[in-house]
Amino acid sequence: MSDLRDAALSAKAWPFEEARRVLKRYQKAPPDKGYVLFQTGYGPSGLPHIGTFGEVARTTMVMRAFREISDIPTKLICFSDDLDGMRKVPGNIPNPEKLEPYLQMPLTSVPDPFGTHDSFGHHNNAILRRFLDTFGFEYEFYSATKFYRSGRFDSVLMRAAEKYDEIMQVMLASLREERRQSYSIFLPIHPDTGRVLYVPMKHVNAAEGTITFDDDDGNEHTLPVTGGNVKLQWKPDFGAR
Numbered sequence: 077m078s079d080l081r082d083a084a085l086s087a088k089a090w091p092f093e094e095a096r097r098v099l100k101r102y103q104k105a106p107p108d109k110g111y112v113l114f115q116t117g118y119g120p121s122g123l124p125h126i127g128t129f130g131e132v133a134r135t136t137m138v139m140r141a142f143r144e145i146s147d148i149p150t151k152l153i154c155f156s157d158d159l160d161g162m163r164k165v166p167g168n169i170p171n172p173e174k175l176e177p178y179l180q181m182p183l184t185s186v187p188d189p190f191g192t193h194d195s196f197g198h199h200n201n202a203i204l205r206r207f208l209d210t211f212g213f214e215y216e217f218y219s220a221t222k223f224y225r226s227g228r229f230d231s232v233l234m235r236a237a238e239k240y241d242e243i244m245q246v247m248l249a250s251l252r253e254e255r256r257q258s259y260s261i262f263l264p265i266h267p268d269t270g271r272v273l274y275v276p277m278k279h280v281n282a283a284e285g286t287i288t289f290d291d292d293d294g295n296e297h298t299l300p301v302t303g304g305n306v307k308l309q310w311k312p313d314f315g316a317r
Contacts, residue, residue, distance in 0.1 A: 161272030225304035
């Protein structure tokens with residue numbers, strides 16, 4: 077064992093302490109996929125900023141510390157939550173009033189106010205990647221829109237429908253009473269307006285993989301959970317990855 081590894085194994089700096097906690101999980105064997113996956117997330121509802129840098133930098137510090145104390149390969153992914161609905165229009169974009177009609181629509185369905193990319197989400201993703209590349213981060217980039225609409229999440233969405241009640245029990249225990257009344261792990265995308273809805277489920281059919289809910293106007297809809305019709309709330313989404 078090298079002097080550097082000896083030092084890393086006893087270092088008190090927080091990245092090394094976190095790395096040792098990760099390594100503890102794999103004392104018996106490395107993960108089945110053959111590498112330890114580190115992840116950082118980004119909500120492209122606005123331009124990347126110092127907080128975005130900090131998120132990726134902190135995760136990178138732990139990953140590099142892990143490399144010093146273990147020979148298990150590592151990978152860092154940057155996951156963009158670009159299927160999230162746009163909750164408010166940022167103030168630092170040109171002609172912000174033009175985006176008002178697109179509130180609550182997925183960020184990759186909102187027009188790019190800069191006119192350079194397919195959508196506002198695509199624009200911000202590109203800025204993020206350029207931002208990270210400028211600082212030399214090692215990462216793989218993933219888009220929530222692509223994951224959901226390509227079917228890459230379909231199997232885990234079907235599993236979530238099958239285990240809906242159990243997952244809801246876990247989630248509801250962490251929420252205030254008021255929030256519990258309208259919470260669902262599934263966020264349907266309205267089939268007519270395209271908006272991301274925060275509504276409770278009336279029924280989840282695990283066998284067929286469908287959800288039934290009322291929209292904000294009281295109209296009932298039934299949608300498959302697969303194929304990009306539904307996204308997960310952020311905590312279940314994080315687990316799905």
